[in-house]
Amino acid sequence: MDDILNICAGLQLSKRKGTEIVIGAPVIENNRVLARKFFTKRRVNLESVARVLRSIWKTAQNFELSDLGDNKALFLFQNEDDADKVLLLGPWSFDKYLFGLHKLKTGEAVRKISFDKMTLWIQLHGIPTMYQTKEVGHSIGTTIGSVESVDVNDNRFCLGNYM
Structure with missing residues (x-):
């Protein structure tokens, strides 16, 4: 086991000249993804969150929830109007914990979102x-x-x- 750890510890990525990857346009044609962060250190059960929010938000169509760890998640709505409605009707809380929502822009990475502002x-x-x-x-x-x-x-x- 130590041999494998030693070998893996020495691995590194290097930059090669002329190696570039061209990324095409996003598959999702409109902006219907919301990033969410719970402002608590306690682990939040995403299944419970999804079940409760589906009944509260009453969106026209369903949404998917994807766990990103560190109490962050992504909501993918079927249409942009539902995402906009959820943002407009905020702020939101779950189990007495406030959570921030941020509408992702094209090319924006969730790890770069600071969740330091909230509309109230x-x-x-x-x-x-x-x-x-x-x-x-x-x-x-x-x-x-x-x-x-x-x-x-x-x-x-x-x-x-x-x-």
């Missing part, structure tokens, strides 16, 4: 009614992070107890 809905309370505008919501929101949108009516105003 926030409510702003106590803002005087006449100041509940899109601009004020955006100004306050940028102190927390980047703002994707502010929920206001067609007049760029929010009528309610909070923004």
Whole structure:
């Protein structure tokens, strides 16, 4: 056994001149893959996750789940609309643990995704009614992070107890 380990320890890949591999266009023609990471050190049971999320997400078509280890996984949806719907309705959690979703772009590797940002809905309370505008919501929101949108009516105003 030690002999095999010693032989394998000396193996290495070397670069050869003129050896290139040309990779063609992706097989998947639209972007319907979401990468997921659970923000916990505890191992998560993917079968349970898939079963529960299928009933919660109520996608038009089914999706596949592939384990990548380190509490990361890929969701492959049958259509892009289902993937977009799941992203839009987030953030999501499972068994009290938040998980981040990231829509993969063409050529993007999961191992390069840092999962250091997440879209969250926030409510702003106590803002005087006449100041509940899109601009004020955006100004306050940028102190927390980047703002994707502010929920206001067609007049760029929010009528309610909070923004």
